[in-house]
Amino acid sequence: MMTNVAWLLLIPAAMAMGWLFGRRGGEIKGGAKISRLSNTYFRGLNYLLNEQQDKALEIFLQIAEVDKETVETQFALGHLFRRRGEVDRAIRLHQNLVARTGLSEEQKTRASLELGEDYMRAGLLDRAETLFNDLVNMGVHAPKALQQLISIYQSERDWPQAIAHALKYEQISGQAMGESIAHYYCELAEKFIHENNPGSARDQIALAYSSDSQCVRAGMLEGKLDLLENNDAAAIRAFERVARHDVDYLPEVLPDLMACYERRNELMRARGFLQEVIENYAGVTPLLALTELIERQDGEAVAQDFLAKQLLQRPSVRGEAVLLGKVVAQPVSDPAEMLKTLKQITDQLLVRSANYRCNNCGFGARAHHWQCPSCKHWGSVKPLLNLLGS
Ligand SMILES: [Zn+2]
Numbered sequence: 001m002m003t004n005v006a007w008l009l010l011i012p013a014a015m016a017m018g019w020l021f022g023r024r025g026g027e028i029k030g031g032a033k034i035s036r037l038s039n040t041y042f043r044g045l046n047y048l049l050n051e052q053q054d055k056a057l058e059i060f061l062q063i064a065e066v067d068k069e070t071v072e073t074q075f076a077l078g079h080l081f082r083r084r085g086e087v088d089r090a091i092r093l094h095q096n097l098v099a100r101t102g103l104s105e106e107q108k109t110r111a112s113l114e115l116g117e118d119y120m121r122a123g124l125l126d127r128a129e130t131l132f133n134d135l136v137n138m139g140v141h142a143p144k145a146l147q148q149l150i151s152i153y154q155s156e157r158d159w160p161q162a163i164a165h166a167l168k169y170e171q172i173s174g175q176a177m178g179e180s181i182a183h184y185y186c187e188l189a190e191k192f193i194h195e196n197n198p199g200s201a202r203d204q205i206a207l208a209y210s211s212d213s214q215c216v217r218a219g220m221l222e223g224k225l226d227l228l229e230n231n232d233a234a235a236i237r238a239f240e241r242v243a244r245h246d247v248d249y250l251p252e253v254l255p256d257l258m259a260c261y262e263r264r265n266e267l268m269r270a271r272g273f274l275q276e277v278i279e280n281y282a283g284v285t286p287l288l289a290l291t292e293l294i295e296r297q298d299g300e301a302v303a304q305d306f307l308a309k310q311l312l313q314r315p316s317v318r319g320e321a322v323l324l325g326k327v328v329a330q331p332v333s334d335p336a337e338m339l340k341t342l343k344q345i346t347d348q349l350l351v352r353s354a355n356y357r358c359n360n361c362g363f364g365a366r367a368h369h370w371q372c373p374s375c376k377h378w379g380s381v382k383p384l385l386n387l388l389g390s
Contacts, residue, residue: 053084071097071107078114087122094118109140116148125152136168143173159184159191182212189221198225214245220253232260240273247281258289267293284316291322300330308341315348357384 044059060077074097081090097103097111112135119128129152135145146169153162163184170177185208192201202225208218223238239257243250261270274290287310295303304326311319320342332338354364358381363374369381 053080056080057084071103075110075114078118082114082118082121087118090118091115091122105140109135109138113141113144113148116145120148120152125156128152143169146172157187159187178211179215182208182215182218185211186215186217186221189218193221193225193228198229201225216242216246216249219245220249223253223256227256227260232264236260236264236266236269243273243277247277250277250281251283251285254285254289267297271297278310282314284314284319287314287319288322300326301333304330304332304338308338308345311345312341312348315345315352317349320345320349355384356381358382 040059044056047053047056047059057077057080060073060080074093078090078093078097081087081093094111094115098108098115103111112131116128116131116135119125119131129149132145132149132152136142136149146165149165150162150169153159153165163181166177166181166184169175185204189201189204189208192198192204201221205218205222205225208215212218219238219242223235223242226232226235226238236257239253239260242253243257257273258270261267271290271293274286274293277286278290287307291303291307291310294306304323307319307323307326311323323345324342327338327342354366356365356368357363358365358372358374358377360372360377360380361375363372363381364384365373365381368383371378372381
């Protein structure tokens, strides 16, 4: 996929080149040269499109031989070398371009960018870093160079530098980097937690929040620190905030959160919080936690009734299994009514579940399709051995 896109990016340059050759040849020597060069060029383009890199390389080397001045050919060649993993050749080629006289400023800095990418590919991160920093300081191609620097600092886990350059990138490009920067601060906070330095960890967490006020990871780290310091009240606040910022992370924090409520004997607060989150969370985990609380405080009959009513609105196999367990363990006041409810829940589960799945792409469907609606593969959508037990 990636290589396809990369080849396509080469086409405009190749097109311009073909046009250039065609035209220049025409001015100098007439028709014969035009057709020879454009034939060569189109053969090269064809090889590129068919991903026959060896043959494309041969053609481009020929073109470069005919016209040594054509910088675009050199760029295309450099690109090809790097794609093929011949990083040394790409480095030599781009170094020559950078050192060459008579290039425009734009071409020179473009060659530097390419050279920086070669260095990154070769694992020469120090050299790449120096080169990209020079480009940033010169103010040319700064956004592109900053992006490369950020990825270098990320792979070196040099978070302070990653933060500094992301801020600069945000300033120059206008593109918001707050979410990434908050993660860099969280990486630093984790490092400090690991080094038993909670004070510095908390400073980084505060900075993460100032970069991204909705940062879920900062909330989770804060709760973890609070737990380490046996501050359950603060941990409850931190974990509740995580769920409010992004309820999808609820299952990650719920076990710790419930343990905190328990230790502080704040079961009413727990009930209120769970009641609030089950309104906007589709999963069954908080529902089951709430059912347990209700059972402890109001008795088994109330809990059974509550769970049955909730499962009618949001049927789930796991929830139904819990309900059946309760029914088996505890005599039901109205068995006929409970059976009716269980049947309704089961019917809904059957209606909602996918009965067919594509073996090629995993697409789930309720009806059968000979051709997969998602990946268009023929004959790969088959009946599932799921709840229906086909
Ligand atoms: Zn499919």
